[in-house]
Amino acid sequence: MRIVVGMKWVPGTTSVRIDPKTGTLIREGVPSIVNPHDMPAVELSLQLKDKYKGEVIAISMAPPPALKGLEYLIGMGVDRGILVSDRAFAGADTLATSYVIAKTIEKINREIGKVDLVVFGQETIDSSTAHIGAQTASWLNWPYIYYVHDAKFVDSKFVVERVLEDAVEEWEVELPAIIATHMKALKPRPVRLINKIRYKVEKPIMTWTNAELKLDPRCIGLKGSPTIVSKTVNVPEVPRKKIVYTPKSGEDAAKWIIETLMKDDKASKVLMKYLSMEGEVQ
Amino acid sequence: MASIPTRFDVIVVGAGPAGSAAAYLLAKKGFSVLLVERGKGLGDKNMFGGKVYAQPIREVWPELDKEAPIHRWVTKERISMVDGEKVFTVEYRTEKKVSFVTYLTQLTQWMIKKAEGAGALLASEVTVEEILMKDNKVVGIRSGPDVIEADAVIDAEGINRLLLERLGLVKKLDPDTVGLGVKEVLKVGESNIESRFGLDKKEGLAWAIVGDVTKGIPGGGFIYTNKDTVSMGLVLHLSKKLIDEGSFESHVSSLIEGFRLHPYFKPYWKDAIISEYGGHLTITDAIKFAPSKFAYPGLLIAGDAAGLLLSLGYTFRGVDYAVYSGKLAADAIEYARNNGGVSYENLQVYDDYIRKSFMYEEIMRHRGAITLMNSFELMSRYPKLLTKVMEKMFEADYKHEVIYNSLIQALKEEGISPFNLISQAFMMVKGI
C-alpha cells in the first residue's frame, strides 16, 4: 500500500518563551523539531508498510529548514519525502494549508502512484488546532477517522481502532482514507544508521513549489486564509507556592485545602465569590 | 536506485573538532569517509563561547581567518585573583591574531560543513553503540542492527569514552582526571560589550579568574566576550573526595550565581538576561586521562578521547588540539595507504606523530600545572596574599606602607614564610 504521512516542523516547545511585551513567540535561537504528535503517525505508517509492503511518503508544507525533519523521518525508515515549499504558501491558516496538502496528495496520486492511506498526527504542539486531517479529508472527500491507535487488514477490509475516553471503537474504512493518530498511540522507532546513509546517497527528497502544483493564488498563503488571530492575551505564569501536605484522610485533605486557601488573601476572595454564586444557583 | 554502501575506507566516530578535521582531510585525500554523530541539530543548542587558538587549525583550513564564524579576535587577556570582594587584576594587550572567541558549536558546524563539502558522508542523530573487533583488529562499527565496515576507525568520541571503555582500552572515567565546566551565556549586547570591556569592533577579551570564586574547590572562572553575548562560568576540578562529600551538586549552581553577582564582575553584565546555561566535562589531567596508546590495529584515537588537552589554568587548548590530532590521524592513514595498506604496522606511525607533536610535548612540559591547579596555595593562599599586599599599598587614609613591608606583613598574616613563597613561586613558573 502507498501511505502518505504528514509532518510539521515546529519550534521545540520546551524551549519556547513568550515575549512578555508583545505576547508573541520568541523564535530566535529556538531549535525546531518534528512535531512530536506526528511521530505516532509515522510509526503507524511504518508498521503498516512492514506488514503489507508498499511505500511511505512523508510530506511537509514548510520552508526549507524542514528538510531536517524529513531527513529524520527517512532515518526512521520512510521511503521518501516531499517538501512543499513556496513563498506563496506562507502565512497560511489551516484552511489554506489543508488545501495545499490535499492538492499535493492528488499530485502524488496522479504522478507517483495511487495513494491508499494518509496519516496525520493528532495535532501540533505550536497551534493545537487538529484541523488538518479533517479539512484535507473534506477537500478530497475521503473518509476520516480521528484518535486512531491501530489499523490493520481483516479479511481484505481495512479496520481502524479509535480510542475514546471510555471505549475503543472499531471502524471498517473504505480506502483511500485519512486517519489521524492519537498522540499516545505508538512509540516511534529510532533513526537507523543505514537509513541515514541511504538518505545521503540516494537523496530521496523532492521539493514542490507552486510552479509544480499550479494552485490558484487566491486559495493559498495569506490570501487564501480567512482565519485571523485578532488578539492574543498573555497569561503570566503564576509562581507556585510549593507547599506539600500529607493528609490523613480525604476529609482531612479537603479541610486542609480549604483552610490553606482561606488563609491566602487572593485565593480566599475567589473562593468566597464562587461559594456565593453556588448559593444563588441553589 | 544507487546501492547503499555498507563499507567505507574510514569511519570517523564523533563530529566534534577532531572528527570533522579528520573526515575533511581524508575525504579531500580521496578516501571514502563515513562521519557518524549522535547529536541532533549539530550544535544549534549548545552555543557556549570559548577561546580557540588559530594556528594549528590554519594548518587544516588556511581559510580559517576569512571564513570561519569568528566572533572576536582576542586582543586583551586578563587574569584576576579574587579574595572575597577584593580583586587583583592584570591585563595584557596584543594586536596579533593568535586566538579568537567563538561559539564552539558554530565553529564545529563550520568544520562539519567543510567535511561534507569535501565528500565525507555525515550521518547525524545516530549513536555508534560498538566498535567492532575481529581477530584482534577493529573492522567497523555497529549502531542498532546496522553494521558498517571500514579499513580504519577513528575514535573522536570526546571525553565520555563509552566506546573505548567497552573495548577495554580505557578504564571507567576517573573523577580525578576531569573537571566540571558550568557556563552561562549573558545577553549583554554588542555595543555594551565594547564599551564595558574597552574593546574595539571585532576585538575580544579572554579573562581567567582564580581564587575563591570556586570557594576552595580547585579550578577557576572564565569570561569570554562573544559578538553580542558574554560567556562566563567555572571549571571545577572533580575528585573522588569531593564527590564522596556529596556537597558538589548543590555547590555548583550557587557558585556560578555567586560569581555572576560578584560586585567586581557584575557591572559587566548589568541588565543582561541569561540566554543559555549548561555544563560539560573537561580534562584536567591529560597525562592520566590519555589511553596507553593512540593507535591500535584498525583504530586511531583523536581529540579529547585521546586526552589531548592542555589546561594551564589561565588558558585551555582543546579545540585546536582536537583539530590537529584529527589532521595527524588523516596523515597516518594516508601514510599507510601509500606504504602498502592500512596494516597495524603502518597505522602505528600515528602514535609516533602524536608523541612527537607540539601538543604532546606541551602537555608533558606543563605537567606541573595540574599539581599546582589542585593546590591550596594557588587557589586560596596566593590570591589572598596578593590582594592583601594591594590592600596595604592602597587602602590608607593617611599613610601608605612601603611595598616591601606590605609584602612582609601580608606574608606574616597569611602564615607563609618568604622562603616557601620563593620556592613555590619558582615551582609555579617552572610548572606552567
Ligand SMILES: Cc1cc2nc3c(=O)[nH]c(=O)nc-3n(C[C@H](O)[C@H](O)[C@H](O)COP(=O)(O)OP(=O)(O)OC[C@H]3O[C@@H](n4cnc5c(N)ncnc54)[C@H](O)[C@@H]3O)c2cc1C
Ligand atoms: C567548560 C569547557 C570549556 C572549554 N573551553 C575551551 C576553550 O576555551 N578553548 C578550547 O580550545 N577548548 C575548550 N574546551 C575543550 C574543548 O571543548 C574540547 O577539547 C574539544 O571540543 C574536543 O574536541 P573533540 O572533537 O575531541 O570532542 P567533542 O567536541 O566532545 O566531540 C565529540 C563528538 O562525538 C560525538 N559522539 C560521542 N560518542 C558518540 C557515539 N557513540 N556515536 C556517535 N557520536 C558520538 C559527540 O556527540 C560529540 O559531538 C572546553 C571544554 C569545556 C567543557
